[in-house]
Amino acid sequence: MKIIQILLILLWRAWFFIINIFLIPLWAGASIPFLFKEKYYPIAYWFHQMWARSNLFLMGLWYVLEKDEEVLDKNKQYVIISNHTSIMDIMLIYSLMKNHPLVFVGKAELAKLPFFGFVYKKSNILINRNSLSSCxxxxxxIQEKVDSGKSVCIFPEGGVPNPSIFLGHFKSGAFFIAIKKKISIIPFTIADIKTKFPSYSFIKGSPGKIRIKQHYSISTKNLSLKDKNLLKEKCFNLIKNQLKKFEREKIKINQ
Known part of the structure; x- marks a missing residue:
């Protein structure tokens, strides 16, 4: 890789931190007054969406959504799952789930960040995966948030896996919650962000198109906890096969 190319990528990646010096106080800060009462959370959620969309726009990233023919019920809650390769996955989910205010289940370490950490902690559910009591x-x-009317987004890989892993092993939490609370699952498959804005390297990445597939929602109405592993396997294979399809399409285009 040429030195000039590396410098341009480093500048572009630095731009992400620069814009968030302004975006986080602007959008996340504006959401704070609406985080203290559950009934105002949809307003806070709108500000979070604006933060997410601003980041994608200013980083030169845009998505093309392939969507199964299904109209989601605005009055229903969902468990959203997706493969996870970058912080941009969070911004994409915010942008995609416009009519369903949701909370993320994420790393407790992010709560330590100045200012952002406070908003993150008040908005989402933090988990320390090394602590059984935390889990x-x-x-x-999660059950409290669902009972209050919110949808939940869980990345079932449990974090961003090693870049050499095509799709990490799924943990059971999302499927346990979906079955226990009788909430449908919406699987998303996100392609390209692994190379466009990777979490494993600051000298790789570029603006461009991100392909996303929104699959049919999967009902858990007639499932019991005994079906948890079958549901997990079904969702894993669905996302894995779609990622393979995206890869084949990319190879075909580049030939």
Missing amino acids: IQVFKK
């Missing part, structure tokens, strides 16, 4: 508390908090 138990998380399930309780």
